[in-house]
Amino acid sequence: MTSTTTPARRVPASAPVAAPTPAAPEARDWWRRAVVYQVYPRSFADADGDGLGDLRGITSRVGHLASLGVDAVWLSPFYPSALADGGYDVDDHRAVDPRLGTLEDFDEMVRALHAAGIRVVVDVVPNHTSDRHAWFREALASPPGSRARGRYVFRDGRGPGGHEPPSSWRSIFGGSAWQRVTEPDGTPGQWFLHIFAPEQPDLDWSDEEVREDMLETLRFWADRGVDGFRVDVAHGLVKDVDGHLDVHVEILDTGREGGNHPLWDRDEVQDVYAQWRRDVLDAYDPPRSAVAEASVHPHRRARYADPLGLGQAFNFDLFACAWDAGEMRTAIAGGLAQMAAGSSATWTLSNHDSVRHTTRFGVPRRSGVGSQEAAKAWVTTDGRDPVDLDLGLRRARAALLLELALPGAVYLYQGEELGLHEVADIPWDAVEDPIAVRSGGGEKGRDGCRVALPWTPDGTTFGFGPEGGALPGMRQPAWFGPVSVAAQDGVAGSTLELYRSALRVRRVLTTVDDGLEWVDDAPGVLHLVRPGGWRSITNLSGAAVPLPVGELLLASDTDLDPAAVAQGRGVLAPDCSAWVR
Template identity: 60%
Template sequence: MSTPAESAPDTTAQDAHWWRQATVYQIYPRSFSDSNGDGLGDLKGITSKVQYLKELGVDAVWLSPFYPSALADGGYDVDDYRNVDPRLGTLEDFDEMAAALHGAGIKVIVDIVPNHTSNRHEWFKEALASPRGSAARGRYIFREGLGENGELPPNEWTSMFGGSAWERVTEPDGTPGQWYLHLFAKEQPDLDWDNPEVHEDFLKTLRFWSDRGADGFRVDVAHALKKDMDAELPSLELLHRADLFSKGEHPLWDRDEVHSIYAEWRKVFNEYNPPRTAVAEAWVHADRRARYASPEGLGQAFNFDLLKADFDAGQFRTIISKNLAEAAATGASSTWVFSNHDVVRHATRYGLPKGSGREEGSGADGKDWLLEGGDPAEVDAERGLRRAKAATLLMLGLPGSAYLYQGEELGLQEVGQIPDADRQDPTFFRNKGVEVGRDGCRVPLPWEAAPAEGSSFGFGSNGSHLPQPAWFADYAANVQAADAGSTLSFYRRALKLRHELQAAGSLGWQDSADGDVLHFVRPGGWHVVANFGTAPVVLPEGEVLLASADVEGGKLPGEATAWVRVAG
């Protein structure tokens, strides 16, 4: 196994607090850029786009999993936590990529998946080859089945991807045997975090990537590691009791004991100068999120509240106020996000037609629309993008970290119609008719509008692993880079201004007689005005630094946001 490149530069310029106001760009590696023409994005492809990322103005990139994987769940089924999938590159490619990003002043955040391994991980293969009660099986959650011959699962729990949460194994002697728990796909057996060996191995992994230049970690399913797995397993009815979520008493999710794990991790992060950072993906009761973001724990936790909100001034203000107060009380930094690899792109969500719970471009996940066929003709793409730019410019004016998802800077719409034969997301296959899957936001990016034959809009030289629609040509990066009025140019200006205006500091709300308007002031006379209505509103007198739509006669049009510098 290779060692980190000795020439890798100091990753963070000794700034221990860079993450508090960072703009972080999520890269889904298999869909970003393909350097070798095999249809999959790879690490060399990312390295080739470092200049693009630098010109965009992001502070860090978060890399979704790039580990060896069968891709049963888009790479979140990990075979080896301390290696690179050979289809995506090598450890040397990682070192080269990290050095290039650091050379451009961009930090590196890697995704870590601690709730489960893949069923191809060396530990799980050892468990299958070992007898009941062995140390190898003790790293996972194995139970005897019910029924006369153990032919029934230990209980009626269901997985997040549909079907039973239990899978039966064949014992080394060839007979049907025990069952193992998988809260997600059957290819993702859950680890037993009551086992000290599991703790030690993940500490080793954190040090491995930190030593190779990782500046931080995004922690997948951070709230699921600790479980109540007593001999008498809780019933499915008990799992559905909503009151348990707010008390930290749910058998499987967000148990108080999980924070002892992150206290261990924090000690490892603090071994480095500056300390490594982390952000939790924790879908928990809002009142319990702060514990994941504590300075003694991971430091940050994703706040998905705006992602789930309608395009509505009242909802936005309530969410922003609550999360800023929470951050102030805990010493954490707020996180803001509208799109990622798991949800319908917000430029599409905000343009969905009325009906089916999607009135006025509801900020809900858009699954109803996908299940009904996901016809792009049903989306008001112009309005969706207009609202998305307005929401994003408001978000970039807030204190805290801003998380962007690859392609949103191009204004990309969700790819709604993907043939069943081309789909890859396990949620589609395991919950067909209920879940359409997440492939629509994972389609490879369009880099060129008029590529050579077979070159996948510049993504690669020989097609792409998910089909790209013809309309991607209208969103290509090379066309937008040359257009001062493009979405890409808008993002570039916004991120440059965000740095210049220094996003740290307080926020002061300004009262407005119009309930569709949000207006707040940041230090230095920086005013952020967002108009969620359709009628124009008068802006404060001053210099309009940037607006998501044309400002005429000092008036901000509907569904738009402006940044104004007011003297005095």
């Protein structure tokens, strides 16, 4: 993963790094209760007019992020990439894609965000590189058994002449998980493992050079002012390949309880993160944070949130929930369990890999089909199946208040503050996601949540880029204009103003006490009490329910009368939430 542009500066683990005096407790633990906003750089804002979002575009929109009231920004990959998988095929882990800017642009962006009181979290992709990475090019030019190939998972094929893959394993994106290479002498040769796309060869984390180089990558970005890291595929680094080549492996079976899957969530991966914590993350003051993207059994999630390892892990349980009080309460209970391990709970409803929850909550529930799967099917039919988008938005607004009322950290995805729906009708010939190609059209993929954001109600790109510049690769739909940032700014009751108000009120209400008490007073209602006596009530019952007497702090329903709540006449409509004190 060595940079071909700027060498990393090695920082001795024992040396003071970022501050001459110890940081205050709130600076060390900022991530525990933070609201973190995910930026997908290539579709956030385009400063140079080439149709691709860039770092200077992010810097130009710091005012929006500050007015929203977020505590941190998490940047999806901005590294050099052929975009075979949306930037997660990384050519160089310690450089900026020239189409997105320079390291100087990155430094300026960090300064601007820090000046606004916003911390910076960057994606790191340790499971694999791209097939254009210098290490992989060296591996292709080297013979079997060479030092260069030892950094990756190369194996001989089966059958006569090694013409069959080393195992029957399938990749996440469809097709074989193995790709054969042509040897330097031009003959068919070994096969390499790619759990994702063929352009993403897996690294071999038993190799000491691989481990040491990632430590250098973490130091490189921490030295540039990065406050934390989001660890991609955190459960996939350590693998037992040779012991299972003759075994059929279900690639999506990531939820085993025993840690015995050959490719996912092996116990040994925690040794990797313990080293990260010891040698890098805690070598800075304040310590650098880390959050694991780990799709594992709920009972094993806390291992990734161990304070001696990464310290925090995403809880994706709400992704699978339909608009159902029982399902959501079960998911919340699972998330709260992380706090027992000394970490914090985490909550998120959407990200760059999922159908936007604004749409998901409007797709009719189907027997035996999960919420996310039903929404993916709706996208694959180009959005022609029945769906109630108005209902989805109403529920999404209610879900926001529920999410923000819970103890722990909240991760928002760009555009959800505008109430954006999934863009389902992207022409198939414009789809970029490898899932669409490798699934043979069985899934349309994730492009619909990655369309360029609308900033103004008009213009050829709705303010995403300068007028007269290139159009984004995936065209924005006409309905983006009326829900753009400028169209909602200052408009009472708009989704943007609801987000701003909710984050502002949450900041006032949040304390270091993460206590939560459930009140079971009506079926289909999620009613919880937080320290200080304020309450969050979310009505998923389908019928109006009375609210407790008190001060109405905030409601997703703009028609709810504060005076009526104060006088004991408040009624919460279906698919709405309210905060009452």
